[in-house]
Amino acid sequence: MVFDHITQFHLDALKEIGNIGAGHAATALSEILNKKITISIPNVRLETINQIINEIEGPESIVYSVCQYFSGDINGCIFIVFHKLAANHFLRSLFNIADFDISNPKYQSDGKSALSEFGNILSGNYLASFSDMVGLRFSLSAPIVIMDMISTIITEGLLMASVESDHGLIIDTILHGEKSQVDSEILFLPTHKSFHTIFSALGLNL
């Protein structure tokens, strides 16, 4: 298995990748919203898929996830996840409409396209800083917005990263707004094969 020889040192390197990527994403977000954004210490999770799912708080809670593939030197997907409340808080301040509700059919299309634009900016900044840092090149697909249970979205992402492994590796960082209601989460999910490429690019062989 790809992860048999992974050490804490490797995981720390991934944490740093998450940290720098999220830092760039937060700066971009802060400029759009003109608000202060802070980031959590990235959480690098290497566990079985079931452990990862079991650790999700409110596994059936509904989220909006901006999903994109990247392909090139490395492949995988990146998700920008907003809980429903956070999505609405964010969209209200963006559109300046006090009762904006993305589940209202009147606002749904505008809401989704704003989220997808916005997710695209966050993931683009995250991945661009990563690409510069490690010298790997890849391109990013157009974003789509999926509304579903958080557990389903994460499971599908883990299955895309590897259909054969029972394990998953997620690099997970939370962006905090001034009020915690505008929190969003960046999930970086390279395919398992891509971790070899990432670690070699960092000079850390597996």
Added chain:
Amino acid sequence: MSEKRIGIAELDTVTPPDSIKTIGLGSCVGIVLYDHVKKIGGMAHIMLPESNIHISDGIKVAKFADTAIPYLYKKLLAKGATAKNIYAKIAGGAEMFTVLGQNTGLRVGPRNVEMTKKILKDLNIPLVAESVGGSCGRTIEFFPESGVLKVRMVTKGDEEI
């Protein structure tokens, strides 16, 4: 009464008054086999259609449709279920990211459903209800007392099959 929970690539049996549940089915298929006379049921959370394609992590029997269903079937029989009274219900097999498109090419969801149906046919197990396909995730819970399978879908609401 307790709620049993199975994770991905896991299976278990259930009898009243307990229920059995699995969350976050996307492309995966959740299958219930059930002896409606003796009220003995079982559920598997299937990830992939066939066991011969990916064996790198060592085989987990509940992971693949072609190994999980015969195994669950035998487990039910061993618990005293009668073969001719067993039927199946299935849910899941969605394609969550189709719109992202192009070269994912795996189409795991529809292939899981196809293989599940083929295995059921081979074992002569009637499929009495299904909630499959589309692009939405599903959480399912089975109640062996009534034989009802509750399917929760975010975009389409809940249904009982």
